[in-house]
Amino acid sequence: MIFVLVFLTVSAMLLIGNLALGVLEKKSVQLAYNILFLIILAGLSLAGLAYGMETTFLNVISINPFSLFFILIFSMGMLLVNLLAYSYSDNYGDFAILSVFALAGMYMLSMSNSLITIFIGLELASLPSVFIILLSKKSVEAAAKFFIMASIAISLLSLAIVLFYGGSGSLSLTNTAHSEMLVFGAVLFIVSLGIDASIFPFNLLIPDVYEGAPAYVTGMLGGLNKKLAFAALIQILILAFIGYRSVFDLLAVFSVITMFFGNIVAIMQKNLKRMLAYSSISQAGYILIGMATASAAGLMGSLFQIFAHAFAFIGILGVVGWLESKNIHTIEDLNGLSGRNRFAALAMSFFMLAFIGLPFTTGFVGKFLIFLGAASAGMAWLAILGIINSVISVYYYSRPIMAAYTGENRGVLKRIKMEKPVVAAISIAIIITVVFGVYPQPLIAVAHNAAVYLLRT
């Protein structure tokens, strides 16, 4: 009870403070304020996780291991995105206000226990995102496409909710009824949330949006908004449809086609950011494998992978944003990067290796848990398809690394520097990726608790 009040108060202070500071137009103060409050929020969620907090507040807010896990991801992720935006965005003040509103939506969705709050949370998170994309004058097309995606998603989601209500007679997620209408509802849930979660074939606009948006926004969209859709999908499917094996089989089919689509198309990409967009689609496919098992082991893998990919993705987009500001867009342009900025080359290679699944990075542990979960749930074929995909992905992830460390420098031989907040954000992402890769036990425990909590209720 007190925990919830403290949490809500801090969140409200973050929101109001940003509005006030936005008026004052003091960039650095606002950044410091945001960092402070986001650290407090992340710390609160960590404390909640450590004590195994499980309470409900006013019947709409539910604090549990699952919600706290996502609150942790969103707080930390938003902190990194703030650091990036501070350096890259022309009007950080506007970004901060909008991002805090999006964050409020993410919190609401994480803590929801009914479809109404999920609906509002998703809406609250995606509308500010449209305007965040629009902050950059060049990204109008991307913003328009994202807006179209979001509106289709939201309308389909409402349709799904209607079907669900018709079938179960309640908007609460815990559901015991069985009817045809509910199955159609489940399919529409997958489709509507799959648009943001970049499930093939609902993801066809995603690469355009990710490529068109400024890099730090892409980091937010791929690192946080996409994970938000997954949070909603996991909650709905596990809580309401756990008895429907075929819904999860459908998810398995989607996971396979999503992985293959993402990986195969990524091979041919020349633009680094577009390649990363397709790579994040394939990563979504791995996450779906774990969900399709509908078991604690697989779900734990998915949650771990969500955590792993969120930070690695924001981290690499930090590097890409810096490259973009130096007018480096394609993989070929990367030639000789290590001679110009060692840190950028090293960080980029590191994140690429983490995406491949290098041991002692979170990328490896996440994939390992997912594949093991699939194998132990009797879906070894799904695990093998996943591994085939991660072997394919070596093709395109290794190309930027090879380019960065060989080849003559085509551009000016001058060394170029990186802004301090960007270095900080990238370093935090690297530290998270390494620490939980070398010592994954705490994160595994947290993910396990979250998965068990969902399966229990």
Add this chain to the structure above:
Amino acid sequence: MLPFLLVFPLLLAVALIALLRSSSLPRYLALAATIASLLMLFFIHYGVYNVGWFSIGGAVVGFTASITPVSLLLLVIVLLIAPSIFLYSFGYMKKPSEQRRYYIEMLIFEAAMLVFAMSGNYITLFLAWEFLSFMSYMLIGFYKEKASAARSARKAISTVLIGDIAIIAAIAVIWTATGSFSIGSIPSNPAYLLASALLLCVAILTKSAQFPFQEWLPDAMEGPTPVSAFLHSSTMVKAGVFAFIILYPLFSAAHILYLFMIISAITIVISTLGAAKEMQIKRVIAYSTTQELGLMIFAASIGSITAALYFFLVQSFYKSLLFFSSGSVMEATGEDSLDRTTGLKENRIIYITTIIGVLSLAGFLPFSGFFGNVGIGSSVSSFWVYLFLSVIGFSTSFFIIRWIMLASKKTENQKTKLAYRKMPKSMIVSMVFLSALALLSSAAFFYIGSFLSGSAYPLQGYISALGIRSYDIVIETALALLGLFASYYAFSHNKKISGRLVHMIHNSDIFNALYTYFADVLLAIASGVAIFDRFLSNGFEDIGRGISLSGRGLRRFAVGDINTYVFVLIAAIAAALWYAYALGVIK
């Protein structure tokens, strides 16, 4: 000491090379790190070492190192050859811009092989295996500006990729059947056992370049010569043979040893013919490597693991020596064809070391290749198998001595003469070092039996001391001499290159028909694999290109793009709803 610590100096060197901007320091760091690892080998003891990593629901996932005489043998081989490889690279890799990447990749490659040698569970084994594949891909395609290098690297990786997928599937099967990642675990269910054994068989055949996957190895010559020397002697291709030996109990239980026997025999025939036909030095040696790998697998599959392991040991030394020789010859002459790389006598030391390498491979008496052949021959009981091995022994002697005959012809080219005399010291020192190892390893013949049975481990029951029969000595020597005479008659310096026998060998209908016959019949079987191979290397790109082209086309018409999107979306929703309805999901 924990065996995994062996890779620590190597990884430290990698980190230092990556962090320091210098292009002169990496070579010294690499050499020092390898020597440090070699010295640390003295503190390694037999035993099984577990390193827990994390646990899921009570089951601990971690790395296991299992140090047995067999793994120690491989560790010693790798750590003796690696320093000479790095020393040779001092002189061979001269461009400052390529230094850092080369040494980083080579050190990781070496570290992966060390971990592979000591792996005691499938997690460790698979990780090392993957690193070997990935680093060999990077190293074969080292000169990535060259189109042929990129193509070879793609060919290598797409062949090896089949093996990677096979091994992971095998591990999944074994884990499902036994619930354990330990290498000793053998599924008791016959179906699972057979499936896992066949999958592992595919993995081993791809890694060790055996039929029908043998073609990637000769093509992998596009990398720098020290890389080839390393790849052929102690790392990568040896990993397949080594995996075969440590997983021997599993294959034995699954009764598929005869499969290995047939496949390795086919490989031996194809690659012997290939080596005799080929005129490019490095490709000749590469074909001889696939032949020798075939011999090792053949020997192990007929039950003489000790002979296979001894051959495994000696082949490493003289094979890397031969690669160094060929690298030096090519460096001096600027040519890569057997009949144009002449003037070897200009540098006495290179001449002598090359002769040592060639005579070892040919199987002359005091040289290690002789003992390798005799070890295998003396464990054969069937006459026909013995005859087969004898024919192969003769052909090997013939095709490799040909090189000496041709290379020792005088050269008129002043530039070549100068290049021979000015060969970098480091290259010569490493060649002398390796020829000493190649000579010394002969003596190991008499000790390997007791060394391999020196400690208790699963394979111990299969180990026996190597014997030598007097008529083996006579026959083996006679075969080698016969090869020498045939070669001399055909290629000696008194005769012109278009001598009668040479002509017969290289242009005759009989030989070509023979080769074509074998090649056609056998490669017809392999073409099924080749199609898959092509699909992997080109197919993905074609599909990717198609999809991205259509994506690019669509992007130009932004409005059309969204229309298509909505259309696809509706179609997909319809399909998913139909699925939900048609499959009767409602219970």
